[in-house]
Amino acid sequence: DAKTTQPNSMESNEEEPVHLPCNHSTISGTDYIHWYRQLPSQGPEYVIHGLTSNVNNRMASLAIAEDRKSSTLILHRATLRDAAVYYCILRDSGAGSYQLTFGKGTKLSVIP
Amino acid sequence: DSGVTQTPKHLITATGQRVTLRCSPRSGDLSVYWYQQSLDQGLQFLIQYYNGEERAKGNILERFSAQQFPDLHSELNLSSLELGDSALYFCASSVDSGGAGRRFFGPGTRLTVL
Numbered sequence: 001d002a003k004t005t006q007p008n009s010m011e012s013n014e015e016e017p018v019h020l021p022c023n024h025s026t027i028s029g030t031d032y033i034h035w036y037r038q039l040p041s042q043g044p045e046y047v048i049h050g051l052t053s054n055v056n057n058r059m060a061s062l063a064i065a066e067d068r069k070s071s072t073l074i075l076h077r078a079t080l081r082d083a084a085v086y087y088c089i090l091r092d093s094g095a096g097s098y099q100l101t102f103g104k105g106t107k108l109s110v111i112p
Numbered sequence: 113d114s115g116v117t118q119t120p121k122h123l124i125t126a127t128g129q130r131v132t133l134r135c136s137p138r139s140g141d142l143s144v145y146w147y148q149q150s151l152d153q154g155l156q157f158l159i160q161y162y163n164g165e166e167r168a169k170g171n172i173l174e175r176f177s178a179q180q181f182p183d184l185h186s187e188l189n190l191s192s193l194e195l196g197d198s199a200l201y202f203c204a205s206s207v208d209s210g211g212a213g214r215r216f217f218g219p220g221t222r223l224t225v226l
Contacts, residue, residue, distance in 0.1 A: 036215075043114065043202045043217030044155070099145070099168060100215060102155035 004088045009107040012078045020073040020106055022088030027068050032091045035062065035073050036100070037084040044087065044102070047073065083110045115139065116205050116218035124224045130191040133221045137184055137205030143167065144186040145206075145215065146178055150199040161186055162209045193225045 005023040012018040024033065035047040048055055048062045050071075055062040061074040075082055087105040115138035125131055137144050146158040148171075157170035161180035172178075175193075180186045190197060200222050204215040 038155075043116075043204070043220050044215075045114070045217065046214045049214070099157045099160065099170060099210070100155075101157070104154060 004090060004103060006086075006088055006103065006106045008104065009109065011109045011111060012075075013111050014080060015077050018075040018078045018082070018108065020075075020086050020088075020108065021070065022072070023070045024088070024090055025069045027090060033062065033064060033068075033071050034089045034091050034100075035060070036087045036089065036102075038087070038105070039081075039084045047086070049091070078108075078110045080110050080112060083108055114216040114218060116203060116216050118201075118203055118218040118221050120221060121219070122222045122224070124226065125193060126226055127193055127195060129193050129225075130189065131193065131223065133188040133190070133201050133203075133223075135186045135188070135203035135205075135218060137186070137203075138216050141205035141207050141216070142184065143206045143209060144180055144184070145204040146172075146186070146188050147202045147204065147217075148199050149202060149220075150196075153199075155202070158188070160210060167210055190223070195225050198223055198225045 032049050032051050034049040036044040037047050038044045048060050050062045063072045085105040085107050087102050117136045119134045142163045145160045147155050149155045158172040159178050160168040164180050175191050178188045200220045202217050202220045204217045206213050206215050
């Protein structure tokens with residue numbers, strides 16, 4: 001898996017937008033960008049994924065740079081339940097068996 | 113609720129013992145993945161089964177083994193336990209054989225080795 005770089009921690013005020021950055025300068029053309037999050041004492045949870053275009057779902061938005069060397073996960077209005085570790089992971093869309101390689105992620109704290 | 117179930121939730125045992133962790137994947141999912149999460153190592157992939165066959169191996173110790181049964185549930189067997197095996201063990205499932213598809217994680221089993 002290509003490597004990703006994320007800040008160790010970030011803080012946000014409740015009800016405000018949060019932009020979680022991820023750098024992946026060695027990304028290949030077939031690497032999807034996946035985001036998972038892990039709430040305290042729970043298993044990881046899928047958030048969103050994309051390849052080239054920006055993506056939106058009910059949980060978040062994913063903004064992908066034009067050169068695909070970086071991306072940003074956007075939580076539009078942070079709630080206390082969004083406090084978690086967020087992992088940015090690259091997945092190859094080619095054939096074969098690919099495993100999620102979790103890095104350290106970004107620990108998001110939400111301040112009431 | 114991801115649809116993936118794991119039992120037991122907590123397990124406390126002694127060094128040298130053997131334990132079995134169980135995982136039931138989401139209905140329809142054919143792949144089961146096992147992960148270990150300890151404080152100093154983060155989430156580490158151990159092994160994957162797809163439709164009863166071993167598909168991929170990660171950082172799994174020789175003292176650990178797994179299998180997937182015809183009903184697709186999986187068991188992770190940990191033997192000759194050491195203090196360092198204390199960790200959270202997660203299983204995940206997916207419908208595909210390990211492509212870029214979404215993984216659904218269970219709530220985990222917390223293993224404490226005393």
